[in-house]
């Protein structure tokens with residue numbers, strides 16, 4: 001398997017502090033969540049998508065929520081602040097998890113959000129007490145889709161709900177793209193859209209809703225790249241030329257893969273009956 005740090009988006013977990021500094025925050029300052037949310041959402045449409053998840057699976061006060069692949073914990077903090085649910089932000093990369101924990105403390109949400117630095121495949125919770133599981137653009141990183149889909153199912157209580165946004169193979173995917181996707185996107189378990197649904201149904205989930213996000217995310221990632229390029233000078237001032245090049249390379253790869261239909265996207269809502 002490739003190294004996750006080969007994916008250029010992930011090379012520097014501390015870069016978010018440079019963005020915060022650039023809008024006027026110094027190291028010891030408390031953080032306003034809305035300011036932070038401009039930077040801490042590592043998926044498409046930022047908190048808009050998280051708000052839609054809250055509504056779609058009805059996350060509310062005292063719910064026990066697991067976010068799988070939480071990155072800096074952006075979605076977890078937003079959920080906690082809007083709903084007062086208890087959120088476990090599970091993240092594989094130690095640096096992202098540590099930075100995430102720091103950000104959570106600075107926003108005063110530490111009584112609601114717990115950062116856990118673990119591989120989801122090894123994650124173990126004594127009492128299976130999650131009634132909601134959410135995940136944005138993380139599951140396709142994890143090898144062995146059948147195994148972790150089963151795990152998602154078993155970690156949920158009866159009637160528990162799952163909200164996922166994830167990548168899939170696009171219609172033009174060919175096996176010759178595999179090595180590039182593994183290296184540049186750390187893609188370890190991409191599936192065809194229809195197989196994605198089958199895997200979830202086969203472990204016992206009832207599929208409540210699913211939506212093909214491919215063209216929406218194609219437009220989003222194309223626009224994201226254009227905005228970055230238009231802001232090049234400012235971005236380089238904050239992150240340096242190397243920092244800019246890494247993000248531009250990553251945004252270009254993603255935008256091209258969507259444009260060429262090598263990858264696609266899915267939003268999925270399931271229930272454990």
Ligand SMILES: C[S@@+](CC[C@H](N)C(=O)[O-])C[C@H]1O[C@@H](n2cnc3c(N)ncnc32)[C@H](O)[C@@H]1O
Nearest residue numbers: 041042043069070071092119120136137138141
């Ligand atoms: C694109 S980021 C999204 C982060 C967050 N969900 C968000 O939207 O801001 C996906 C995250 O999944 C994490 N991840 C990948 N494999 C994982 C695993 N096996 N267990 C836990 N987290 C994992 C990555 O380290 C990365 O931080």
